[in-house]
Amino acid sequence: MSGLQRPDWAPETIDVERPSVARMYDYYLGGSHNFAVDRAAAQTMMAAVPEAPLMAQANRAFLRRAVQYLTDVGIRQFLDIGSGIPTVGNVHEIAQRHTPDARVVYVDVDPVAVAHSREILAGTDGTTVVQEDLRHPERILAHPDVRATLDFSRPVAVLVVAVLHFVPDHDRPAELLRTLRAALAPGSHLVLSQASDDGRDDAERAEAEQVYRRTDSPLSVRSRAELTAFFDGFQLVEPGVVWVPQWRPETPEDAEDAERAVFLGGVGRLGG
Amino acid sequence: MGEPPDGAPRTGVFARAWARALSGTSYLPMPQAQLETLLQRLTDLLAQTLRTEPLDLRVGHRIATELVAAHIVSAEALGRTLEVVQLRLLRDLDLVADDMADRMARLLAAVATGYARALRDRTLDEQETIRRAAMTAQVEAEQALRASEARFRHQATHDALTDLPNRTLFGQRLAAAVEASAGGGRRLGLCFLDLDQFKRVNDSYGHRVGDKTLISAARRLSRAVEPHLVARLGGDAFVILVERSTGTGDVVAVAEAALAALSEADVVDGNDVAITASVGIVERRADDTSPDELMRAADTTLHWAKDAGGARWELYDAERDTREKARRALSAAIPTGLERGEFYLDYQPLTSLQDGSLLGVEALVRWRHPQLGVLRPDRFIGLAEETGLIVPLGGWVLAEACREAVGWSAATAQPPYVSVNLAVRQVRRPDLVQEVRALLRRTGLPPDRLQLEITESTMMSGAEEPIRTLRALADLGVRIAIDDFGTGYSNLAYLRDLPVTELKVAGEFVRGLRAPEAADERILASLVSLAHALNLTVTAEGVETGGQAERLRAIGCDAAQGWHFGRPAPAVNILARVKGGAPC
Numbered sequence: 065m066s067g068l069q070r071p072d073w074a075p076e077t078i079d080v081e082r083p084s085v086a087r088m089y090d091y092y093l094g095g096s097h098n099f100a101v102d103r104a105a106a107q108t109m110m111a112a113v114p115e116a117p118l119m120a121q122a123n124r125a126f127l128r129r130a131v132q133y134l135t136d137v138g139i140r141q142f143l144d145i146g147s148g149i150p151t152v153g154n155v156h157e158i159a160q161r162h163t164p165d166a167r168v169v170y171v172d173v174d175p176v177a178v179a180h181s182r183e184i185l186a187g188t189d190g191t192t193v194v195q196e197d198l199r200h201p202e203r204i205l206a207h208p209d210v211r212a213t214l215d216f217s218r219p220v221a222v223l224v225v226a227v228l229h230f231v232p233d234h235d236r237p238a239e240l241l242r243t244l245r246a247a248l249a250p251g252s253h254l255v256l257s258q259a260s261d262d263g264r265d266d267a268e269r270a271e272a273e274q275v276y277r278r279t280d281s282p283l284s285v286r287s288r289a290e291l292t293a294f295f296d297g298f299q300l301v302e303p304g305v306v307w308v309p310q311w312r313p314e315t316p317e318d319a320e321d322a323e324r325a326v327f328l329g330g331v332g333r334l335g336g
Numbered sequence: 337m338g339e340p341p342d343g344a345p346r347t348g349v350f351a352r353a354w355a356r357a358l359s360g361t362s363y364l365p366m367p368q369a370q371l372e373t374l375l376q377r378l379t380d381l382l383a384q385t386l387r388t389e390p391l392d393l394r395v396g397h398r399i400a401t402e403l404v405a406a407h408i409v410s411a412e413a414l415g416r417t418l419e420v421v422q423l424r425l426l427r428d429l430d431l432v433a434d435d436m437a438d439r440m441a442r443l444l445a446a447v448a449t450g451y452a453r454a455l456r457d458r459t460l461d462e463q464e465t466i467r468r469a470a471m472t473a474q475v476e477a478e479q480a481l482r483a484s485e486a487r488f489r490h491q492a493t494h495d496a497l498t499d500l501p502n503r504t505l506f507g508q509r510l511a512a513a514v515e516a517s518a519g520g521g522r523r524l525g526l527c528f529l530d531l532d533q534f535k536r537v538n539d540s541y542g543h544r545v546g547d548k549t550l551i552s553a554a555r556r557l558s559r560a561v562e563p564h565l566v567a568r569l570g571g572d573a574f575v576i577l578v579e580r581s582t583g584t585g586d587v588v589a590v591a592e593a594a595l596a597a598l599s600e601a602d603v604v605d606g607n608d609v610a611i612t613a614s615v616g617i618v619e620r621r622a623d624d625t626s627p628d629e630l631m632r633a634a635d636t637t638l639h640w641a642k643d644a645g646g647a648r649w650e651l652y653d654a655e656r657d658t659r660e661k662a663r664r665a666l667s668a669a670i671p672t673g674l675e676r677g678e679f680y681l682d683y684q685p686l687t688s689l690q691d692g693s694l695l696g697v698e699a700l701v702r703w704r705h706p707q708l709g710v711l712r713p714d715r716f717i718g719l720a721e722e723t724g725l726i727v728p729l730g731g732w733v734l735a736e737a738c739r740e741a742v743g744w745s746a747a748t749a750q751p752p753y754v755s756v757n758l759a760v761r762q763v764r765r766p767d768l769v770q771e772v773r774a775l776l777r778r779t780g781l782p783p784d785r786l787q788l789e790i791t792e793s794t795m796m797s798g799a800e801e802p803i804r805t806l807r808a809l810a811d812l813g814v815r816i817a818i819d820d821f822g823t824g825y826s827n828l829a830y831l832r833d834l835p836v837t838e839l840k841v842a843g844e845f846v847r848g849l850r851a852p853e854a855a856d857e858r859i860l861a862s863l864v865s866l867a868h869a870l871n872l873t874v875t876a877e878g879v880e881t882g883g884q885a886e887r888l889r890a891i892g893c894d895a896a897q898g899w900h901f902g903r904p905a906p907a908v909n910i911l912a913r914v915k916g917g918a919p920c
């Protein structure tokens with residue numbers, strides 16, 4: 065996440081003086097796993113985009129429904145990349161409610177998020193936490209803890225939820241996803257969501273960009289077409305790539321004003 | 337939906353309204369139905385509490401705690417909860433009593449209190465866990481940093497193949513050892529070790545086996561000389577540092593242990609790989625030396641061991657080193673000396689034993705060295721031959737001799753020929769004939785006034801090439817002499833086939849000519865008659881007395897050279913003597 069130059073051999077160091085995307089997100093969701101810097105950054109964001117907490121909540125709810133759907137179609141293995149800090153509604157909690165032997169690997173680049181997840185998950189069967197970067201999918205796939213937890217000869221659901229907008233085009237997100245796809249057995253699934261400027265007019269887009277540029281992690285917002293293209297090789301399940309509240313809502317009212325959620329999301333299935 | 341007698345449907349209506357009120361206040365990690373079920377149970381609790389005497393305020397706390405536990409955790413959630421309960425609960429559930437407003441107010445106050453308390457606890461817990469996570473992450477990051485720094489340092493100071501310390505680390509350790517041993521008169525030593533002809537292992541088994549052999553050698557070495565430090569300097573070169581030595585013997589023992597360990601049979605990938613090594617040993621007082629000096633001395637000594645055939649150790653010898661250094665310095669100065677004109681020629685007469693006339697002169701090179709004064713050829717010709725510098729130096733001598741000799745025709749009616757020594761390397765050069773021909777043309781010296789002296793051994797190599805060269809030279813009309821005859825094989829038979837005109841008999845034979853009828857004289861006599869039979873003239877070298885000259889003449893020797901006939905001197909002096917008719 066940081067563009068600082070450091071020698072190859074030096075690992076990323078921790079800087080709690082800098083806001084973290086993971087902890088800001090926790091704040092939007094109503095959690096207290098955050099520091100003053102994170103709250104300050106989140107409040108700046110909310111001053112510009114008052115819907116920010118709503119966006120986070122809508123996204124998190126999409127994640128919950130997607131995992132619920134996946135367990136319903138028989139998926140028992142999950143690879144959650146960019147899993148974050150949140151301790152409410154974690155993937156393994158949702159999945160294991162119906163599938164007690166579901167296995168979940170959490171992956172995040174943020175070392176604090178990883179340390180926190182480790183503490184929370186200590187003693188939880190079938191779960192593992194790995195500190196890695198989505199931009200190195202081959203390292204994620206080769207990681208011994210990942211290999212020990214997931215059986216790639218059977219279907220796995222890969223979740224890349226509210227993460228891709230932190231991966232700019234020059235990091236070749238489509239290629240990263242292709243690398244992940246190549247490791248998956250037929251029947252595997254891909255869950256994606258990310259911030260989108262779809263359908264906004266130029267003035268709104270300019271204003272949003274302005275805001276994002278002021279934050280620490282500039283966002284790569286993408287259109288519906290771009291997000292749909294990320295599902296290359298997968299068959300989108302109904303209703304396709306939509307504003308996240310519209311993805312299999314529990315009640316029709318839930319899907320009202322859906323574009324206010326800013327996030328588009330979808331689920332794809334690997335055929336065969 | 338009908339209206340059953342019990343309160344359940346009514347509770348349902350209220351719970352749904354409550355759920356709607358909560359939506360959007362914070363993230364609710366459960367499906368709507370699950371939320372409604374929860375709220376319905378809490379509604380029942382509320383209703384039951386309001387109906388029960390006495391009013392149990394703890395239930396208010398419990399309800400609040402359950403809400404927070406279900407992650408209904410925002411200020412808005414509390415506000416809306418109070419609002420919806422206040423506005424709708426009594427009506428929706430038909431709760432009527434005189435003091436109901438009063439009871440409701442007290443219960444809601446308990447809910448609010450309990451909520452604030454639970455939320456505060458939850459917040460503090462979460463703050464604590466995230467802080468702990470940050471600390472853990474910090475510690476882990478620092479550990480990782482330290483570990484990678486250590487790894488990096490290790491890589492920078494160790495050899496990747498054998499994992500032995502590398503030159504850098506060895507340099508540091510040696511410097512530290514020298515410094516630590518200084519002052520107390522303590523001693524230390526080095527063994528420079530090099531595998532003999534290791535390239536052959538690579539060539540015959542491939543680099544994989546070569547590398548494995550090096551790894552195995554490194555392992556055996558370090559084990560054999562423990563606890564002394566072993567480093568790999570690169571390639572197949574290793575070095576051992578022996579600290580706190582009590583004398584040469586300690587370090588020799590280490591070298592012997594190293595050689596023994598390396599000579600053990602080794603099977604690498606199924607190949608029997610036999611290796612030997614050479615070791616250069618230096619051992620001395622730390623006060624008298626520096627790391628650089630130690631390294632250099634050990635390296636020099638290693639080369640001695642190699643030059644002596646390898647598979648051995650050699651001990652540093654300061655005198656030998658000084659000698660060799662001086663020789664190296666001298667040979668390195670030859671090219672500059674040539675450039676600066678520090679070389680010049682003296683000539684020694686070759687005198688006829690028949691009539692005492694001057695037949696020729698032998699050119700002898702001198703070096704007027706700026707620091708060492710005038711040097712005679714025995715100081716530098718050997719060096720020049722070893723290094724190949726004899727080629728330019730010999731070329732210069734030849735050219736200079738021809739240049740000077742041309743002038744002599746003007747000085748005397750019977751100018752002497754000039755005799756110049758040719759080294760093996762010169763004779764082997766393919767362009768020698770070309771060079772001589774060009775020289776004669778350029779200077780105008782008649783070919784028969786140039787004599788080239790070669791040693792027996794030059795011809796004895798048996799190679800065709802030098803013989804062809806000699807023929808070509810003889811065809812030019814140049815005289816060819818065999819120098820120092822009698823010191824080598826003294827094989828007259830092969831002379832028959834060579835275009836040689838003269839034999840120069842070595843001074844050793846002449847020195848034996850004391851008593852008449854001595855063995856040397858008989859040998860010399862038959863040698864002369866044999867030479868004459870082959871049409872060769874014979875010149876005796878090293879003639880120092882009149883008596884020797886007399887005996888040589890009696891034997892039939894043609895000419896002589898030596899102090900008795902004149903010491904080497906500049907050409908003018910010799911010519912002056914000829915003109916002056918001085919007796920020779």
Ligand SMILES: C[S@@+](CC[C@H](N)C(=O)[O-])C[C@H]1O[C@@H](n2cnc3c(N)ncnc32)[C@H](O)[C@@H]1O
Nearest residue numbers: 086089146147148172173174197198225226230
């Ligand atoms: C907004 S949170 C999303 C959390 C969770 N996936 C969800 O949707 O509820 C984004 C997370 O992605 C992580 N992240 C950002 N860039 C990443 C990358 N290149 N590789 C892995 N994780 C990344 C952040 O540290 C953060 O925890």
